[in-house]
Amino acid sequence: xxxxxxxxxxxxxxxxxxxxxxxxxxxxxxxxxxxxxxxxxxxxxxxxxxxxxxxxxxxxxxxxxxxxxxxxxxxxxxxxxxxxxxxxxxxxxxxxxxxxxxxxxxxxxxxxxxxxxxxxxxxxxxxxxxxxxxxxxxxxxxxxxxxxxxxxxxxxxxxxxxxxxxxxxxxxxxxxxxxxxxxxxxxxxxxxxxxxxxxxxxxxxxxxxxxxxxxxxxxxxxxxxxxxxxxxxxxxxxxxxxxxxxxxxxxxxxxxxxxxxxxxxxxxxxxxxxxxxxxxxxxxxxxxxxxxxxxxxxxxxxxxxxxxxxxxxxxxxxxxxxxxxxxxxxxxxxxxxxxxxxxxxxxxxxxxxxxxxxxxxxxxxxxxxxxxxxxxxxxxxxxxxxxxxxxxxxxxxxxxxxxxxxxxxxxxxxxxxxxxxxxxxxxxxxxxxxxxxxxxxxxxxxxxxxxxxxxxxxxxxxxxxxxxx
Ligand code: BG6
Numbered sequence: 001x002x003x004x005x006x007x008x009x010x011x012x013x014x015x016x017x018x019x020x021x022x023x024x025x026x027x028x029x030x031x032x033x034x035x036x037x038x039x040x041x042x043x044x045x046x047x048x049x050x051x052x053x054x055x056x057x058x059x060x061x062x063x064x065x066x067x068x069x070x071x072x073x074x075x076x077x078x079x080x081x082x083x084x085x086x087x088x089x090x091x092x093x094x095x096x097x098x099x100x101x102x103x104x105x106x107x108x109x110x111x112x113x114x115x116x117x118x119x120x121x122x123x124x125x126x127x128x129x130x131x132x133x134x135x136x137x138x139x140x141x142x143x144x145x146x147x148x149x150x151x152x153x154x155x156x157x158x159x160x161x162x163x164x165x166x167x168x169x170x171x172x173x174x175x176x177x178x179x180x181x182x183x184x185x186x187x188x189x190x191x192x193x194x195x196x197x198x199x200x201x202x203x204x205x206x207x208x209x210x211x212x213x214x215x216x217x218x219x220x221x222x223x224x225x226x227x228x229x230x231x232x233x234x235x236x237x238x239x240x241x242x243x244x245x246x247x248x249x250x251x252x253x254x255x256x257x258x259x260x261x262x263x264x265x266x267x268x269x270x271x272x273x274x275x276x277x278x279x280x281x282x283x284x285x286x287x288x289x290x291x292x293x294x295x296x297x298x299x300x301x302x303x304x305x306x307x308x309x310x311x312x313x314x315x316x317x318x319x320x321x322x323x324x325x326x327x328x329x330x331x332x333x334x335x336x337x338x339x340x341x342x343x344x345x346x347x348x349x350x351x352x353x354x355x356x357x358x359x360x361x362x363x364x365x366x367x368x369x370x371x372x373x374x375x376x377x378x379x380x381x382x383x384x385x386x387x388x389x390x391x392x393x394x395x396x397x398x399x400x401x402x403x404x405x406x407x408x409x410x411x412x413x414x415x416x417x418x419x420x421x422x423x424x425x426x427x428x429x430x431x432x433x434x435x436x437x438x439x440x441x442x443x444x445x446x447x448x449x450x451x452x453x454x455x456x457x458x459x460x461x462x463x464x465x466x467x468x469x
Pocket of ligand 1: 430
């Protein structure tokens with residue numbers, strides 16, 4: 001078959017952020033509260049309310065994107081800026097904010113890539129009817145998305161429906177759930193998951209009926225797992241892990257089906273969601289037309305005998321899931337180095353991930369997140385020497401090109417993140433950006449933007465269309 005030794009001239013070199021991680025202004029100009037805002041009301045790790053102050057610095061930030069040479073910018077819309085209650089009245093100031101951002105991007109020839117919902121679910125919908133646990137959530141999500149398509153669809157061609165649904169359904173606070181009954185939370189999570197899949201399919205239907213020219217699909221957290229050894233038990237466990245972590249959801253999105261094995265898994269645990277007539281047909285009829293892929297690390301998997309005790313702390317972690325008695329356990333991979341947060345760095349894993357997705361689902365792919373969280377150090381004269389990030393990105397980009405050579409249709413790459421964002425779990429200590437934001441967790445300093453060494457390197461990568469790595 002045709003062999004590619006370089007990236008397509010129209011390859012979309014990008015970078016990404018999400019609303020709650022960069023905008024700040026959590027209660028300004030009529031914005032309603034999201035589940036994230038509620039969770040972070042009494043911050044213990046960082047001050048989220050200002051984030052990276054992007055809400056007040058749009059022009060400056062887009063000018064930096066243009067200087068970097070971005071072809072595409074991935075950002076999310078805060079649902080509660082548009083509909084403070086999640087449904088009902090529209091907040092015109094919120095609508096105007098994204099209108100301005102989109103126009104600024106287009107003015108600089110940067111394609112907007114919009115995530116419709118990235119973790120910051122409206123708290124009011126949780127209070128009105130329990131949020132994603134209720135089927136009422138389906139229509140509210142669809143009509144919010146329809147509003148976005150009608151308002152911005154003349155300028156935005158690429159849309160991401162839900163960011164990392166698999167994480168949302170396993171992190172109780174993201175669903176607005178409280179308490180310690182993790183088993184029950186997981187059971188409810190599978191109902192939320194089903195409702196989100198129906199909402200996604202209905203939204204894709206609306207998108208197509210409106211005749212919007214472009215592509216739409218979920219942003220998935222998807223990464224290949226490796227068996228920890230060649231023991232058949234570990235190989236089996238790794239297959240199970242792949243199904244339970246990733247493929248159950250992709251099969252729903254792309255084929256409208258619960259695989260037999262996964263349905264049995266749900267039945268054995270009393271986790272089966274209630275499904276209405278027509279739900280699966282709808283998903284089958286309106287699959288995504290592209291996939292956004294978030295990839296940070298791979299995982300090594302070994303068998304976890306049912307008789308083995310969970311190590312302390314695992315019961316809670318199992319929600320993610322990092323271990324499940326009788327099924328699998330994530331273990332260290334001694335072949336790989338890890339980040340300061342223990343995320344194992346595996347560029348070849350990205351190539352494997354892309355090939356797996358291509359073989360199973362055969363959709364165009366844009367990498368919507370890939371990056372390295374690190375303790376960056378701002379030195380005198382505003383220098384940040386993040387050579388570790390450059391090397392992380394370089395090795396992953398090489399593997400993207402190899403995957404394209406393998407035949408996978410990858411049309412864009414967005415490192416996470418354009419500028420430093422507040423990390424959901426680790427605040428400002430864990431930085432991801434190409435641009436440094438001068439603040440600490442509780443000392444907001446002057447928020448000035450500083451180009452890291454990785455910014456200058458990525459600028460060359462884009463200018464040479466991936467030749468100069
Ligand atoms: C993804 C999210 O899960 O991973 C991002 O979509 C997030 O919002 C990123 O920032 C990195 O995770 P963390 O916990 O290090 O911020």
